[in-house]
Amino acid sequence: MSHDAVRENLGSTAKAASADAGAHDMRALLHKPLPGGAAAGWAGSALGRVTQALPDDGYLVEVQPGGERWHCTRAASCLLQPDIGDTVLVAGPQREQVYLIAVITQADPGRSQLVVNGNLTLHARQGGIALHADTQLDLRSSELTLEARKAQVEVNEMDYRGAEVRMTTLVARFVGRTCEAVLDRLSVLTRSSFRLTEEVEQVRAGHIDYEARNTLRLHAKNTLVSSKELVKVDAEQIHMG
Incomplete structure (x- = not known):
């Protein structure tokens, strides 16, 4: 060779x-074998159904019907509060450490809650925020603070019930057709008061007391003063005619 x-x-x-x-x-x-839970077939995410709510934003999620229930913690990005029967997405680095990422479908779509732990701020940097409700808008809190440079409110009917109202303003204007007030006591303190009535002004009272420090003037085209029992005029000088 x-x-x-x-x-x-x-x-x-x-x-x-x-x-x-x-x-x-x-x-x-x-x-x-692959690292972590991949040896057991963990793909990194799965869909499941919420079976139980636990304290501290914990949930039991059933990935397969009748199968093992996984303990998941609601992620901070999942603002929609999961409810029993909702289909959710769970994900995590390994099977023993999974988080409830999002609610895919709700068992009751007619009821939704956005829940966070702690303070919540909605900030629109270059735009506005609008809240629209077809039926009802309900605001509840122990304290309410509103601050704006300009406000406009349009309400057809409004009922207010409260213990006390305090208002401080430089100028207040009320324009309307009818104003009715039912009070036990009315107190008005002013430096100057002016009232103009074009037609009829009537006062019905048990006792009327007018006191002027300097001058009291009553003037009309026709003046009638009548009494059932007594008419008394008392002064140092009385001029008639």
């Missing part, structure tokens, strides 16, 4: 051995 034939035979044998070694390494890599 020539030297060239020997070298060709040795080269073929080396290539075959190298190919067999590569195939063996590939088979070993395929059978090698």
